[in-house]
Amino acid sequence: xxxxxxxxxxxxxxxxxxxxxxxxxxxxxxxxxxxxxxxxxxxxxxxxxxxxxxxxxxxxxxxxxxxxxxxxxxxxxxxxxxxxxxxxxxxxxxxxxxxxxxxxxxxxxxxxxxxxxxxxxxxxxxxxxxxxxxxxxxxxxxxxxxxxxxxxxxxxxxxxxxxxxxxxxxxxxxxxxxxxxxxxxxxxxxxxxxxxxxxxxxxxxxxxxxx
Numbered sequence: 001x002x003x004x005x006x007x008x009x010x011x012x013x014x015x016x017x018x019x020x021x022x023x024x025x026x027x028x029x030x031x032x033x034x035x036x037x038x039x040x041x042x043x044x045x046x047x048x049x050x051x052x053x054x055x056x057x058x059x060x061x062x063x064x065x066x067x068x069x070x071x072x073x074x075x076x077x078x079x080x081x082x083x084x085x086x087x088x089x090x091x092x093x094x095x096x097x098x099x100x101x102x103x104x105x106x107x108x109x110x111x112x113x114x115x116x117x118x119x120x121x122x123x124x125x126x127x128x129x130x131x132x133x134x135x136x137x138x139x140x141x142x143x144x145x146x147x148x149x150x151x152x153x154x155x156x157x158x159x160x161x162x163x164x165x166x167x168x169x170x171x172x173x174x175x176x177x178x179x180x181x182x183x184x185x186x187x188x189x190x191x192x193x194x195x196x197x198x199x200x201x202x203x204x205x206x207x208x209x210x211x
Contacts, residue, residue, distance in 0.1 A: 010138040010154060011161075017134075018162040023201050025169040027084075027120060030201075031113060032173035034091050034194040039113040040170030046117025048163040053122050055155030058131035059148045073125050077205060080123030084202030087116060091195035124205070131155055 024047050032040025057063040065072065121127060131151075135158070139150040180190055 006138055006140070011157070014158045014161045018158070018165045021169075023124070023204070024121070024162070024166055026197060026201060027117070028166045028169045029173040030091075030194040030197040031116075032170045033177050034191045035113065036177065037170060037174035038110055040173060041167060042110045042113040043117035044163060044166035044170055046114040046119075047121045047166055048117075048159060049114075050118040050121030051127060051159045051162070052156075054128045054131050055152065055159055057128055058135060058155060059151040061148075063128040063132045076123055076125040076128075080120060080125075081202045081206035083120060083123060084205065085199050087120075088195040088198030088200075088202065091191050091198065126205075131158075134158070 028040050028043050028047070031043040054063065135151050135154050138154055139147055141147055177190065
């Protein structure tokens with residue numbers, strides 16, 4: 001592990017970065033607004049699990065392959081973009097269902113929310129590249145310390161910090177949702193806005209510059 005002062009710098013930096021609103025927090029907020037707190041929390045947990053894919057990939061050098069095979073990066077990016085857009089239009093379809101009272105707040109299973117969060121995060125190549133760029137700055141290889149183990153431990157710590165901000169975002173989004181819950185019209189508007197947000201996130205991912 002890095003020296004204590006370097007570890008403290010890592011914790012502060014990771015916390016500051018993790019609590020700056022980003023795509024993951026917006027995705028969690030959209031899912032909470034559209035489906036409720038439990039779905040938002042399960043989405044957060046799905047993102048948390050999906051991030052471990054990138055943590056392990058960074059620790060064992062797999063992510064470096066994205067630099068040598070840009071087509072893989074582009075493929076991941078476009079798949080993630082398409083999935084976010086598909087989820088956004090799915091919320092629009094649920095708005096139509098609400099008009100016929102065919103939809104309840106629990107129509108989409110929590111397991112599905114978990115899967116969606118995990119898949120969206122796995123298909124986000126920016127997360128993979130972030131861990132490759134961020135974690136090595138806080139590692140030390142003197143005295144025979146194992147680099148991959150340091151990357152793995154620091155990645156897991158960072159993931160827990162980032163996930164705490166997603167959970168907080170879900171709880172805050174639920175407060176807003178509850179204030180609008182009594183009005184069916186407002187519920188429809190909230191779902192439309194959430195759908196627009198997911199589509200915007202998907203388009204944003206699609207137009208991000210390649211490596």
